[in-house]
Amino acid sequence: MVFSKRLDELRESHCDKGVLTIYLNTLRSGQDDWKLQLKNGLKKLEQYVKARKDNEELKNYRNVKKKVEKQLLESQHDMLKAVVVYASLDANIWEFHHLQLSVENSFCWEKHPEIEQLERIQQQYPASGVLLLQQTDLLALDTRLGEVNEEIRYTLNVESDNWRKYEGVATAERIASSANHKDQYQERIEVNQQRWLRRLAPLIDRKSRECQWVGVYIVGSQDLAKELGKYLQTKIIKVVPKNLSSLPSHKVVGEVIG
Template identity: 35%
Template sequence: MSFTISETIAWLRNVHKDGADKVFTMYLNTDRSDKEQQGGEWKIHFKNGMRNFEKYLKQDSNKEELANFQKVKKKVTNFIKEHEQSFQKGVIVFASADDDVWFAKCVQMRLKDEFYWQETPEIHQLVELKERYPKIGVILVQQNQVKVIDSETNRIKDTKVFELDVDTEDWKVQGTRRLHTTGAGGPNMQKDNFASRFAANQQRWYKKIAPKLDKLAKDYQWERIYLIGEADSTKELEKSMNKQIDAVLQKNMLDHEETKVLEEVLA
């Protein structure tokens, strides 16, 4: 299952187990920048959390439920071992012995350590994360280039870079490398010619890319949209789009790392 937080919450709200069948929930803080995690304390927290459930079930003499928990424990422990080197700030797991429930993700958000073994998944931290980190789109504009960042739960899911072909006047998807305008004459002449042409056609050119951006906003299901760029460009592009822009930052950040851009808009 892909990590679309709204869909995940809706799915988990409908999960309910009976009898010896239970659902395991884990929120584990693995943030190395946390002063309480400098020595890999998450390993101790994980070990203790699993051991406490196992100890309780052994004392309760519920062999079937203990067997179910041990199945889940093995699967979760394997996930931890396989992904330990790629840990970010936290790990979220929902699991059941019958594999009806299995959701395990490393996330770029700090979590509070919590472990549950009960009839239903414990989703309160997931709901809090959705409220704190909505599904957002960031549109960075700089004259004839537009970069789009799709992000959810403080994690970059996709990026696209559009470059205006000034000969055909079409916006084409490019790679993430920086492209430069070409033309006849030396660099200064190229720059001056393009600046003059862009100033004369800016409104019309941005109207051509606006429907593409509106479609991306719909396809990605953005809950908030941020527009970043110089005043003239952001103003013109915002007017051309049908989707509501929630915030405008008048900065040139198109060449900045995507993670730094997210930090700026979520600050």
């Protein structure tokens, strides 16, 4: 999702039957604490709706609440640090975002989604790239609000000297690919590393322009990051000198950004 565009759409959206907005931290010391927070927050909100003495509105709220609770429980294994929900009986407003970032717990029932907190988070964590850099392999993660929006892998074909682009490649596959290259071509890699990184940089810059990144985080060897940085036009926000290539992408983002 291009969040800036979607936020504009949400800003203009409404539902006369009501919209439920939830911001909820889901990473707690107690495993099920978020469920208690959810229950209490929705209960207080229902009391607020009851006070309006509109039976039709109360019915709408309870219907939406029931569906939201069901989906949250079904997706509890996908929980990260927080969840943001915009939900209504109108299918045009039905969104669940699992974030790597903490939020201020909030529950709201109005005729439009309350997006102010999400806008603040977007300003704090704008679109950026996370680059897991290895000698012949690069995984680029397009992130929005601390979420992984897209994965792109660039793998070097040592024989042809060309970088190939792949999308949606599993973590295990990208590690195996890189390891095989290292075993077979280590000497050639060391000799030609500078030239290959110089060829990689324009591919990253092009992706950065497409995704409108404010900059990139480079994860990996400081020497490789420094060499790549010589040719990048994209701003380098930070270099993280760790090997995180064995982690799932959402955990990489949590480690680097969250």
